[in-house]
Amino acid sequence: MQASPSEVAVIGCGVLGLTSALLAQRAGARVTIYASEQLPLTTSARATGEWTPDSRIALADAAAPGFAAVWEEMARTAFKAHRNYLGLPGTPVEWIDQYSVTDDTPPSSSSSSGGSAPSGPAFAEYGKSIADLVPKWRRVPAGATPFKGASVARNELMIFNIADYGHTLLNDFFIAGGQFRQAEFHAPSQIAALGKRVVINCTGYGARALWKDETLTPVRGQIARLIPQPDVRYGLTYRQVIAVPRRDGIVVQSFEGGEMKGYGDTNETPDRAEAERAVKTLAELFSPAR
Numbered sequence: 668m669q670a671s672p673s674e675v676a677v678i679g680c681g682v683l684g685l686t687s688a689l690l691a692q693r694a695g696a697r698v699t700i701y702a703s704e705q706l707p708l709t710t711s712a713r714a715t716g717e718w719t720p721d722s723r724i725a726l727a728d729a730a731a732p733g734f735a736a737v738w739e740e741m742a743r744t745a746f747k748a749h750r751n752y753l754g755l756p757g758t759p760v761e762w763i764d765q766y767s768v769t770d771d772t773p774p775s776s777s778s779s780s781g782g783s784a785p786s787g788p789a790f791a792e793y794g795k796s797i798a799d800l801v802p803k804w805r806r807v808p809a810g811a812t813p814f815k816g817a818s819v820a821r822n823e824l825m826i827f828n829i830a831d832y833g834h835t836l837l838n839d840f841f842i843a844g845g846q847f848r849q850a851e852f853h854a855p856s857q858i859a860a861l862g863k864r865v866v867i868n869c870t871g872y873g874a875r876a877l878w879k880d881e882t883l884t885p886v887r888g889q890i891a892r893l894i895p896q897p898d899v900r901y902g903l904t905y906r907q908v909i910a911v912p913r914r915d916g917i918v919v920q921s922f923e924g925g926e927m928k929g930y931g932d933t934n935e936t937p938d939r940a941e942a943e944r945a946v947k948t949l950a951e952l953f954s955p956a957r
Contacts, residue, residue, distance in 0.1 A: 672864045673697055678852065679869035680704065681711035682829075685836040687867045692843045700840070701850040701861065706833035710872050715890060715911050715918050717902075718825040720745060720797070723886045727789040739796045746800050749825065757831035758914055765824040765902035767804065768952060770817045801825075814952065824902055828914040852877055888929030891942035892916040905952050908945045921945035 673696055677688045680702035688698045706712060720742040725734060752760035794801075807819040841847075852858055855878065858866055868874065875883040895916050903910045907922040921941055922928050 681709035684869035759832035
């Protein structure tokens with residue numbers, strides 16, 4: 668920062684934009700965020716909210732030399748930073764129990780479109796390097812959970828209640844003197860026209876269109892959201908469906924057809940039928956017949 672100007676612009680107001688703006692403020696800069704929307708209407712709000720730092724972080728055959736060590740440093744820094752949000756009003760970050768339930772029912776081999784799920788590249792896996800930070804999966808004795816006739820494993824997971832997390836970040840940003848300017852960018856020349864010597868680009872998935880960067884690839888499918896249930900404070904994976912109990916609603920996501928579902932798919936139109944199938948799958952786990 669000693670060689671940088673005192674004013675910094677951040678493009679984008681999702682989680683990445685807000686985090687970058689706060690870091691720049693803490694380094695002594697005056698920061699203005701330029702974005703068309705604030706966090707509740709950005710793609711950040713559509714994430715599941717799980718802290719899974721090694722989820723599709725890099726291609727196994729394309730990571731730069733030394734990247735694994737850099738990734739580990741980033742993950743440990745992020746873990747330490749997010750612990751500071753535990754216990755705050757609104758519960759922006761919290762730990763939950765998570766259960767993985769398996770039974771003898773074979774998974775479906777088709778995606779919601781009726782065809783095979785798209786194949787994709789192999790992703791690097793770095794989770795073992797931070798194994799000391801996160802709890803390990805343990806088998807749960809039969810009869811110790813309501814999940815009858817199934818094999819159950821349990822661990823603990825840190826999650827973000829993204830609505831509260833976003834409000835917390837935004838409040839911290841404004842308290843530190845940050846400014847927000849509504850702006851929509853369709854070309855890099857519009858960013859240059861701001862006249863800022865330092866610009867932090869945090870456009871996330873929007874960079875695909877803004878920078879004409881076709882290498883920015885979607886890697887996940889849609890999520891559905893059920894109404895909040897305050898008594899449900901655990902996560903669940905069952906028959907290629909995951910559920911995350913965020914405070915603003917239980918997030919449900921299906922991987923029917925395989926882990927690579929959603930890879931390379933730019934269509935953002937909600938699929939009601941897919942959401943209903945995912946919820947029905949979870950409902951079967953809790954049916955009286957079980």
